[in-house]
Amino acid sequence: MALDRAEQALAAIRESGGRITSDRRAIIEALAASTEHLTVEQLAERVWTRHPDVNLATIYRTVELVEHLGIGFHVHMGHGPSRWHLADEVHQHLVCSVCGAVTDIPDETLDPLREQIVSTTGFVVDAHHFSLTGTCAACSRVA
Amino acid sequence: MALDRAEQALAAIRESGGRITSDRRAIIEALAASTEHLTVEQLAERVWTRHPDVNLATIYRTVELVEHLGIGFHVHMGHGPSRWHLADEVHQHLVCSVCGAVTDIPDETLDPLREQIVSTTGFVVDAHHFSLTGTCAACSRVA
DNA sequence: TTCCGTGCAAACAATTTGCAATAGA
DNA sequence: TCTATTGCAAATTGTTTGCACGGAA
Numbered sequence: 001m002a003l004d005r006a007e008q009a010l011a012a013i014r015e016s017g018g019r020i021t022s023d024r025r026a027i028i029e030a031l032a033a034s035t036e037h038l039t040v041e042q043l044a045e046r047v048w049t050r051h052p053d054v055n056l057a058t059i060y061r062t063v064e065l066v067e068h069l070g071i072g073f074h075v076h077m078g079h080g081p082s083r084w085h086l087a088d089e090v091h092q093h094l095v096c097s098v099c100g101a102v103t104d105i106p107d108e109t110l111d112p113l114r115e116q117i118v119s120t121t122g123f124v125v126d127a128h129h130f131s132l133t134g135t136c137a138a139c140s141r142v143a
Numbered sequence: 144m145a146l147d148r149a150e151q152a153l154a155a156i157r158e159s160g161g162r163i164t165s166d167r168r169a170i171i172e173a174l175a176a177s178t179e180h181l182t183v184e185q186l187a188e189r190v191w192t193r194h195p196d197v198n199l200a201t202i203y204r205t206v207e208l209v210e211h212l213g214i215g216f217h218v219h220m221g222h223g224p225s226r227w228h229l230a231d232e233v234h235q236h237l238v239c240s241v242c243g244a245v246t247d248i249p250d251e252t253l254d255p256l257r258e259q260i261v262s263t264t265g266f267v268v269d270a271h272h273f274s275l276t277g278t279c280a281a282c283s284r285v286a
Numbered sequence: 287t288t289c290c291g292t293g294c295a296a297a298c299a300a301t302t303t304g305c306a307a308t309a310g311a
Numbered sequence: 312t313c314t315a316t317t318g319c320a321a322a323t324t325g326t327t328t329g330c331a332c333g334g335a336a
Contacts, residue, residue: 019310019315040300055318060301076219076273081300094266103264113256121246122280123237130219130273137265162290162335183325198293203326224325 005086006032009071016069026051027062037075037083037102077102077131090128096136103136148229149175152214159212169194170205180218180226180245220245220274233271239279246279
């Protein structure tokens with residue numbers, strides 16, 4: 001559950017020699033509590049409901065730390081800011097360019113594509129860093 | 144060939160009611176002359192070798208115009224600025240996150256993945272807008 | 287002549303950074 | 312205590328915009 005993920009992240013920070021501060025705890029708990037992929041600004045809003053004094057720069061630094069430890073990731077979805085999430089398991093993101101809806105799909109969905117690309121070009125695809133854009137079911141129907 | 148693509152783009156601008164200026168001609172020819180995917184800054188450098196007075200804002204505006212007409216595209220490759228190219232045909236981009244090398248692959252490579260995704264989720268993947276990241280053959284070998 | 291296109295400089299959004307003050311371990 | 316973390320404000324990077332002037336058609 002969410003809190004476990006937060007505790008895991010905090011433990012990882014401690015293990016890596018970092019300190020557990022109240023700011024970091026607040027930021028990581030807010031991130032863990034969300035099932036969505038949050039921009040730094042969205043994350044800040046949630047943190048600030050309980051901890052209004054946490055600085056934006058601290059959020060940027062924490063989120064970067066968490067990524068560096070391999071616990072969190074950021075994804076680019078369309079234009080605009082990066083979006084962050086704690087990772088239980090790697091997954092891919094489909095972002096509708098019409099309505100902005102995000103659909104998560106399992107990482108293995110890309111395996112056949114990966115095999116084909118690696119066998120023809122030697123390139124190892126590893127992309128959860130960018131989302132796949134297109135048109136979601138609802139918006140395709142309309143168009 | 145490159146000049147043809149430039150002339151095509153200029154013709155499309157004229158057809159859409161736009162004017163052909165020396166700035167636009169210089170920008171589009173520089174873009175057409177490159178096989179690479181250029182950032183606005185790289186494009187500017189090339190334009191400036193012959194036309195040093197073209198303003199950066201004009202390059203941004205021209206490149207946006209060309210995309211709006213469906214002749215050019217921008218792709219996001221890793222972090223940093225967007226990269227632009229005139230489109231003969233849509234293709235996908237593999238970007239090595241170690242060395243930055245770009246490998247182009249045909250758009251059809253994604254067709255099986257598209258089919259699977261559309262049949263399971265209804266989502267129509269259309270993504271040449273984002274590149275696929277990973278590790279290229281050379282860098283995989285080292286690592 | 288009539289607008290479209292351009293230069294310029296300022297505005298912008300997202301993010302990063304230097305440095306002194308502060309607070310975990 | 313000792314050093315990692317934070318706040319603050321300024322710097323950066325990439326890009327967009329308002330507006331008056333100048334040049335295609």
